[in-house]
Amino acid sequence: MSQHSKKARRFLADAKRAAWHDETLWMVRCKRDRAAEAVDDWENLRGQASDIKEKALENIPQYIRQFKEAARQNGAIVMEASNHVMLQGYVATILRSNGALRVVKSKSMLTEECGLNEYLIEQGFTIIDTDLGECIMQLRREPPSHIVLPAIHLRKEEIGETFHKHLGTEAGASDPTYLAQAARKYLREQFLSAQAAITGVNFAVAETGTIVVCTNEGNADMGVHAAPIQIHCMSIEKIIPAMADLGVFTRLLARSATGQAVTAYTSHYRTPKPDGKMYIIIVDNGRSERLYHPTGRSTLKCIRCGACMNTCPVYRRSGGHSYGQVIPGPIGSAIAPFRDFRTAAGLPFACSLCESCSNICPVRINLHEQLYYWRQEMNSYRSTPILRKLIMKTAALVLAKPLYYRLAGSLGRFFLRYFPFMLKLPLRAWTRGRKLPRPERQTFRQWYARNASKHTS
Numbered sequence: 429m430s431q432h433s434k435k436a437r438r439f440l441a442d443a444k445r446a447a448w449h450d451e452t453l454w455m456v457r458c459k460r461d462r463a464a465e466a467v468d469d470w471e472n473l474r475g476q477a478s479d480i481k482e483k484a485l486e487n488i489p490q491y492i493r494q495f496k497e498a499a500r501q502n503g504a505i506v507m508e509a510s511n512h513v514m515l516q517g518y519v520a521t522i523l524r525s526n527g528a529l530r531v532v533k534s535k536s537m538l539t540e541e542c543g544l545n546e547y548l549i550e551q552g553f554t555i556i557d558t559d560l561g562e563c564i565m566q567l568r569r570e571p572p573s574h575i576v577l578p579a580i581h582l583r584k585e586e587i588g589e590t591f592h593k594h595l596g597t598e599a600g601a602s603d604p605t606y607l608a609q610a611a612r613k614y615l616r617e618q619f620l621s622a623q624a625a626i627t628g629v630n631f632a633v634a635e636t637g638t639i640v641v642c643t644n645e646g647n648a649d650m651g652v653h654a655a656p657i658q659i660h661c662m663s664i665e666k667i668i669p670a671m672a673d674l675g676v677f678t679r680l681l682a683r684s685a686t687g688q689a690v691t692a693y694t695s696h697y698r699t700p701k702p703d704g705k706m707y708i709i710i711v712d713n714g715r716s717e718r719l720y721h722p723t724g725r726s727t728l729k730c731i732r733c734g735a736c737m738n739t740c741p742v743y744r745r746s747g748g749h750s751y752g753q754v755i756p757g758p759i760g761s762a763i764a765p766f767r768d769f770r771t772a773a774g775l776p777f778a779c780s781l782c783e784s785c786s787n788i789c790p791v792r793i794n795l796h797e798q799l800y801y802w803r804q805e806m807n808s809y810r811s812t813p814i815l816r817k818l819i820m821k822t823a824a825l826v827l828a829k830p831l832y833y834r835l836a837g838s839l840g841r842f843f844l845r846y847f848p849f850m851l852k853l854p855l856r857a858w859t860r861g862r863k864l865p866r867p868e869r870q871t872f873r874q875w876y877a878r879n880a881s882k883h884t885s
């Protein structure tokens with residue numbers, strides 16, 4: 429059993445949690461559908477976004493050069509980190525050289541990937557995550573389970589317990605307004621006492637050297653405007669060529685992520701504040717390898733909307749932590765083999781190949797094809813259990829010969845009708861939560877032979 433299956437089993441043991449996790453994310457997916465349907469040229473917009481990202485990836489060295497020049501002219505200090513160790517070192521050096529010990533941070537999957545919080549805390553800095561979901565997860569010392577909704581797997585009662593323990597709220601309180609007010613008060617104190625602010629980056633515009641950060645809580649703005657030092661950590665694929673391209677992505681991002689027409693705050697950072705300093709760190713951390721990989725390249729188009737997670741039947745029913753990766757769900761499973769082939773071994777198999785992720789992705793990443801590709805790669809490195817080999821060989825034989833296929837169908841119906849318990853044994857995992865159907869008296873072929881003439885005349 430793969431690591432993913434073991435962790436998914438633990439998640440599913442809490443049947444109530446598993447059910448509302450599934451329902452809540454499906455609700456977000458439906459909101460996304462309504463928001464997308466309200467836009468006349470949605471499919472055209474997806475195509476445009478995909479083309480812009482392709483163009484940016486095709487010419488990435490040129491656009492990064494252009495971005496660096498423009499950002500430096502705007503007064504920013506630009507650095508490049510080829511891996512997570514360099515990013516950690518740069519941030520620590522910036523903070524030390526500016527005498528900044530208290531740091532607020534808005535949501536950034538890149539800094540999660542690079543273990544920045546852990547490193548800075550080890551080095552003696554205080555670092556506070558200010559996105560509400562991230563803040564909850566930081567207080568609980570757990571990783572986020574979703575890239576847009578980090579605490580989606582938690583009940584409000586669990587959040588109440590966490591706040592009671594760490595923020596001193598009333599015991600047993602679970603009213604969302606009360607808890608949000610407590611978080612607001614706590615975070616406001618952090619913003620006002622911070623000496624530096626770190627943000628992630630949604631888009632970096634090569635033409636103007638602008639950093640664009642989208643949040644719903646305004647926490648990136650609060651941090652950047654209150655602290656003298658601002659540090660923006662971006663990965664290379666955040667580059668888009670021109671300001672005119674930005675609207676394509678902002679229209680897609682919020683609708684795909686949460687079904688909103690637009691995120692509450694789309695902040696543009698271009699110059700440092702008076703008497704302040706603005707640092708931009710451009711991080712590679714393995715992305716160049718993906719850039720030149722024929723299959724993995726398109727994963728770099730991802731705008732981190734989380735829609736592929738909300739729609740994925742496996743993610744919704746197994747929870748983000750079951751993936752054991754910073755980025756879970758379909759996109760996480762497609763990226764993970766580049767980071768560590770061995771630990772990612774089970775992930776491409778945690779997929780029904782239903783294609784829902786590819787159909788929903790706002791930048792048209794062929795996620796299901798990527799996962800299928802990785803399955804084949806992984807199968808060539810591992811031995812298949814004898815029973816599975818036997819089942820596959822039998823299935824190949826039955827599906828190749830119509831006579832065997834009909835015979836298998838007749839046998840299946842016979843056992844289903846008269847000895848259903850015998851089918852339940854080999855299918856016991858499947859039938860635990862389902863009832864086997866009563867088979868029809870006639871097969872489709874028999875029905876068709878009798879009725880075809882009626883329907884075609």
Ligand code: SF4
Nearest residue numbers: 730731733734736789
């Ligand atoms: S792969 Fe597509 S759907 Fe999934 S998070 Fe990235 S942009 Fe969104």
